Every structure is written in C-alpha cells, then in structure tokens.
Amino acid sequence: MLIKYIEAVLFSAAKPLTVKKLADICEAKVKDVEQALVELEEILNDRGVMLQQHEQEYELVTVPEVAEFVKKVIKDEEQGELTRASLEALTILAYRGPMTRPELEQIRGVQSAMILRNLMIRGLVEQKDDQRLGQPTYAVTFEFVKHLGLKSIDDLPDYSELRGHTAVADILDQLNPKEDEKDEEVKEDLSV
Amino acid sequence: MAYSVQIAHFEGPLDLLLQLVEKQELEISEISLAAVTDQFVEYMKSKPVLPEEMADFLVVASKLIYLKSKLMLPGFEDDEMEDGPDLESQLRQYQMFVTAARKIDERWKMGVKSFSRKQVVVRKREVKFSPSPSINSEVLMEAMQRVISRIEPIIKLPKAAIHKAVHIQERISDLVGRVRSHAKFTFKSFVKGATHKVDAIVSFLALLELIKQRFISVEQQAMFDDIHISGHPDAGDRDPLAESFI
Numbered sequence: 001m002l003i004k005y006i007e008a009v010l011f012s013a014a015k016p017l018t019v020k021k022l023a024d025i026c027e028a029k030v031k032d033v034e035q036a037l038v039e040l041e042e043i044l045n046d047r048g049v050m051l052q053q054h055e056q057e058y059e060l061v062t063v064p065e066v067a068e069f070v071k072k073v074i075k076d077e078e079q080g081e082l083t084r085a086s087l088e089a090l091t092i093l094a095y096r097g098p099m100t101r102p103e104l105e106q107i108r109g110v111q112s113a114m115i116l117r118n119l120m121i122r123g124l125v126e127q128k129d130d131q132r133l134g135q136p137t138y139a140v141t142f143e144f145v146k147h148l149g150l151k152s153i154d155d156l157p158d159y160s161e162l163r164g165h166t167a168v169a170d171i172l173d174q175l176n177p178k179e180d181e182k183d184e185e186v187k188e189d190l191s192v
Numbered sequence: 193m194a195y196s197v198q199i200a201h202f203e204g205p206l207d208l209l210l211q212l213v214e215k216q217e218l219e220i221s222e223i224s225l226a227a228v229t230d231q232f233v234e235y236m237k238s239k240p241v242l243p244e245e246m247a248d249f250l251v252v253a254s255k256l257i258y259l260k261s262k263l264m265l266p267g268f269e270d271d272e273m274e275d276g277p278d279l280e281s282q283l284r285q286y287q288m289f290v291t292a293a294r295k296i297d298e299r300w301k302m303g304v305k306s307f308s309r310k311q312v313v314v315r316k317r318e319v320k321f322s323p324s325p326s327i328n329s330e331v332l333m334e335a336m337q338r339v340i341s342r343i344e345p346i347i348k349l350p351k352a353a354i355h356k357a358v359h360i361q362e363r364i365s366d367l368v369g370r371v372r373s374h375a376k377f378t379f380k381s382f383v384k385g386a387t388h389k390v391d392a393i394v395s396f397l398a399l400l401e402l403i404k405q406r407f408i409s410v411e412q413q414a415m416f417d418d419i420h421i422s423g424h425p426d427a428g429d430r431d432p433l434a435e436s437f438i
C-alpha cells in the first residue's frame with residue numbers, strides 16, 4: 001500500500017520530496033519508505049515515467065527517451081549550450097561534489113569563482129550547508145540531473161571509477177592541513 | 193624551437209598544457225612536460241592571459257621550468273618546489289575530467305531530458321511579506337554571524353607588500369645602452385640606483401644573459417670583487433633583446 005501512497009504523492013507534488021518528507025506525509029517509517037522507493041523504481045522500469053533521485057530527494061519525471069514527444073506538450077526552458085569552462089567545472093562537481101571552491105580550483109588549475117557563480121545563476125549548481133576547512137561546499141542540483149535525464153548522478157558514465165579515483169583524492173588531500181602538524185600545534189598550546 | 197603547434201583557444205594553464213602534450217602525440221610524463229615548457233611560456237606571452245588567471249599560469253610555468261631544470265641537472269632538488277601536487281598527476285586527472293566532460297556535453301546536446309509535472313497553484317494567494325514564525329532577531333543575528341565568519345578567512349590573508357620589480361628586459365636594454373655609450377664600467381656602478389635586493393638580482397641576470405649572447409665581456413679579479421664590463425668584440429649592431437628567450 002505504501003508504494004501506492006508514495007507514487008500518488010510524488011505525482012501530485014510535482015516537485016522533489018525528501019525521504020523524510022515522504023515518511024511524514026505517508027505516516028510511515030523512513031526505513032519503510034526507502035524500501036518502498038526501491039520497489040517503486042522497479043515497478044516503473046520500462047514505463048514512460050521514472051523515479052529520479054538526487055541526494056535525499058525523489059521526484060517522478062518522464063524518461064529521457066521520450067523527450068521529443070513531451071516537448072510538444074510542455075514549454076521547455078532552453079538551457080542553451082555550456083562553455084568549455086562551465087562544462088569542465090560542472091563535470092568535476094558532478095563526479096566529486098560536494099566540494100569547496102579551492103578543491104575545484106586545485107583540479108582545474110585555474111580560479112573558478114565566476115564560473116561557479118554563472119552555474120549557480122543557471123540553477124545547475126548550488127551552495128550546500130555543510131562546510132569544509134571554513135569554506136562553503138558546492139554540488140550539482142536536481143535540475144542538472146533532470147537535464148541529463150539520469151535516474152541519479154550515479155548513472156553518469158564511469159561514475160564509480162572517477163568518483164573513487166585515488167589520484168584525485170591525493171591531489172585534494174594536499175589542500176588539507178597535515179594531521180601531525182595539527183597535533184604539534186595542540187602540544188604547543190598546552191605547554192604555554 | 194624545432195616546430196610549433198597551433199592552439200587556437202585554451203581554458204586555463206592545465207588546458208593549454210594538455211593540448212600541447214596531446215598535439216605532440218605524447219603520453220603525459222615528466223619528459224613530455226619538460227619538452228613543451230618553451231612552447232607553454234611562448235603561448236603565455238603571445239596570447240593575452242587574463243590578469244586574474246595570471247597567477248595560475250605562473251604556477252604551472254614555474255613547475256614546468258623546475259621539471260626541465262631537474263632533468264638537465266641531475267641531483268638538483270628544491271624542497272619548496274617538491275611540496276604540493278606534482279604536475280604530472282595533476283594533469284593526468286585533469287585529462288580524466290576533460291574526457292568525462294565531453295561525454296556529458298554529448299548528452300547535454302542530445303536533449304534527452306526528463307520532465308517533471310508543472311505545479312498547479314490552486315489557492316489564490318495574497319501577496320504579502322510573511323516570514324516564517326521561527327524567524328526572530330536572534331536567528332537573524334546568528335545568520336549574520338555565519339556570513340561574517342565566512343568572510344573572515346578571506347580578510348585574514350597574510351599581508352605582504354608588493355615591490356615594484358624591474359623587468360629583466362628593461363635591465364638588458366639599460367645594460368646595452370650603457371655598453372654602447374661607455375667603453376668600460378663596473379657592475380657596482382650599474383646597480384648603484386637599486387632600491388631593493390631583487391633589482392640587483394635582476395640586473396645580474398641581465399648581465400648573465402648578455403654574457404651568454406657574447407654581447408659583453410666581463411672581468412673579475414677575485415671573488416666578490418667588482419665586475420668590470422666592456423663590449424664584446426662580436427657585439428656589432430645586434431639587438432640582444434630579439435635573441436633573448438626571456
């Protein structure tokens with residue numbers, strides 16, 4: 001029964017809802033909702049609509065392969081093409097986000113403040129609440145996932161390979177203060 | 193330079209570097225990076241680099257020159273330059289994301305989007321300013337403090353004064369002018385007006401460059417003695433700036 005509730009709620013909500021919100025609405029436990037969402041996704045396999053997920057949110061959307069027909073009945077807001085630099089920043093954030101601006105710049109090798117701002121204005125990137133090293137973090141939005149017609153961000157080509165790549169982790173590690181250095185500072189403080 | 197490759201457009205220093213290496217059909221390695229160093233510097237000079245990106249270009253250029261120096265001088269190593277990400281792996285992972293970005297771009301252009309339902313607004317709403325009841329002066333103050341604490345790290349950056357540096361090309365042309373007007377003079381008299389240590393260093397580099405080009409001859413009696421400078425017999429009417437790589 002819970003699957004039916006969730007499907008109906010997502011259909012009528014017409015916007016992404018978090019698992020917690022769904023649990024509240026359907027008066028169910030978060031764990032049961034998560035299970036029901038997995039089942040709903042399977043049921044919708046091979047249909048015109050699918051369950052789309054980004055971070056903690058879910059939404060019912062049309063499948064990408066029918067886009068040309070759907071466009072005939074709803075007004076499509078053209079996003080336009082992306083510049084090389086925007087595309088590059090977006091790709092890095094999609095595979096490795098959320099990340100801070102210095103981390104993004106470490107990978108791109110060039111300052112990216114303007115590009116981040118443009119991507120935020122276009123609704124493709126958003127600033128997250130959590131911080132790292134005193135810096136806000138950024139990640140791609142639900143809108144981005146929708147624009148590419150992915151079930152979720154994990155559907156990007158070579159996602160797990162690029163996400164878990166050790167070389168990237170190493171490069172980003174060099175931005176972080178070294179652990180032993182931090183310890184030293186603490187000791188100095190105690191001796192004073 | 194034996195031959196050069198043409199690059200029309202580049203986004204940042206890593207992009208330029210990657211294009212240079214790929215155009216030569218080379219794998220990314222310390223050797224291939226060192227091989228394109230001169231071209232990288234050439235491109236930095238010939239294409240206008242945005243002022244806000246200049247620092248990033250200089251970082252990569254200095255890493256390249258360091259790599260090249262290391263390959264030429266066995267045993268040469270500088271702790272400060274070894275610190276931080278090494279250029280080779282940095283470029284390799286950049287290449288990975290460039291490839292991934294191409295795939296995303298293809299999909300983006302195909303327009304295979306998914307659409308959500310349009311939200312239907314049923315109730316007619318009165319337009320008014322209605323902040324959430326949970327907002328009070330304390331919440332606003334905390335929000336403001338968060339904003340300020342976010343700005344602080346930017347403000348607290350260490351301050352260093354920037355000295356106006358003398359460009360090596362200026363010093364070369366000064367030196368050339370001096371050699372043409374004076375038969376003989378000393379290095380001390382040449383750097384007399386220097387206000388900063390860097391000026392003297394740049395002057396000395398200019399001196400080395402002109403010795404290399406056989407434009408001047410120098411003589412020094414003993415270590416730390418003043419250096420006597422005179423024109424080289426081969427100097428002629430050549431313009432050393434045109435030959436200088438700097």
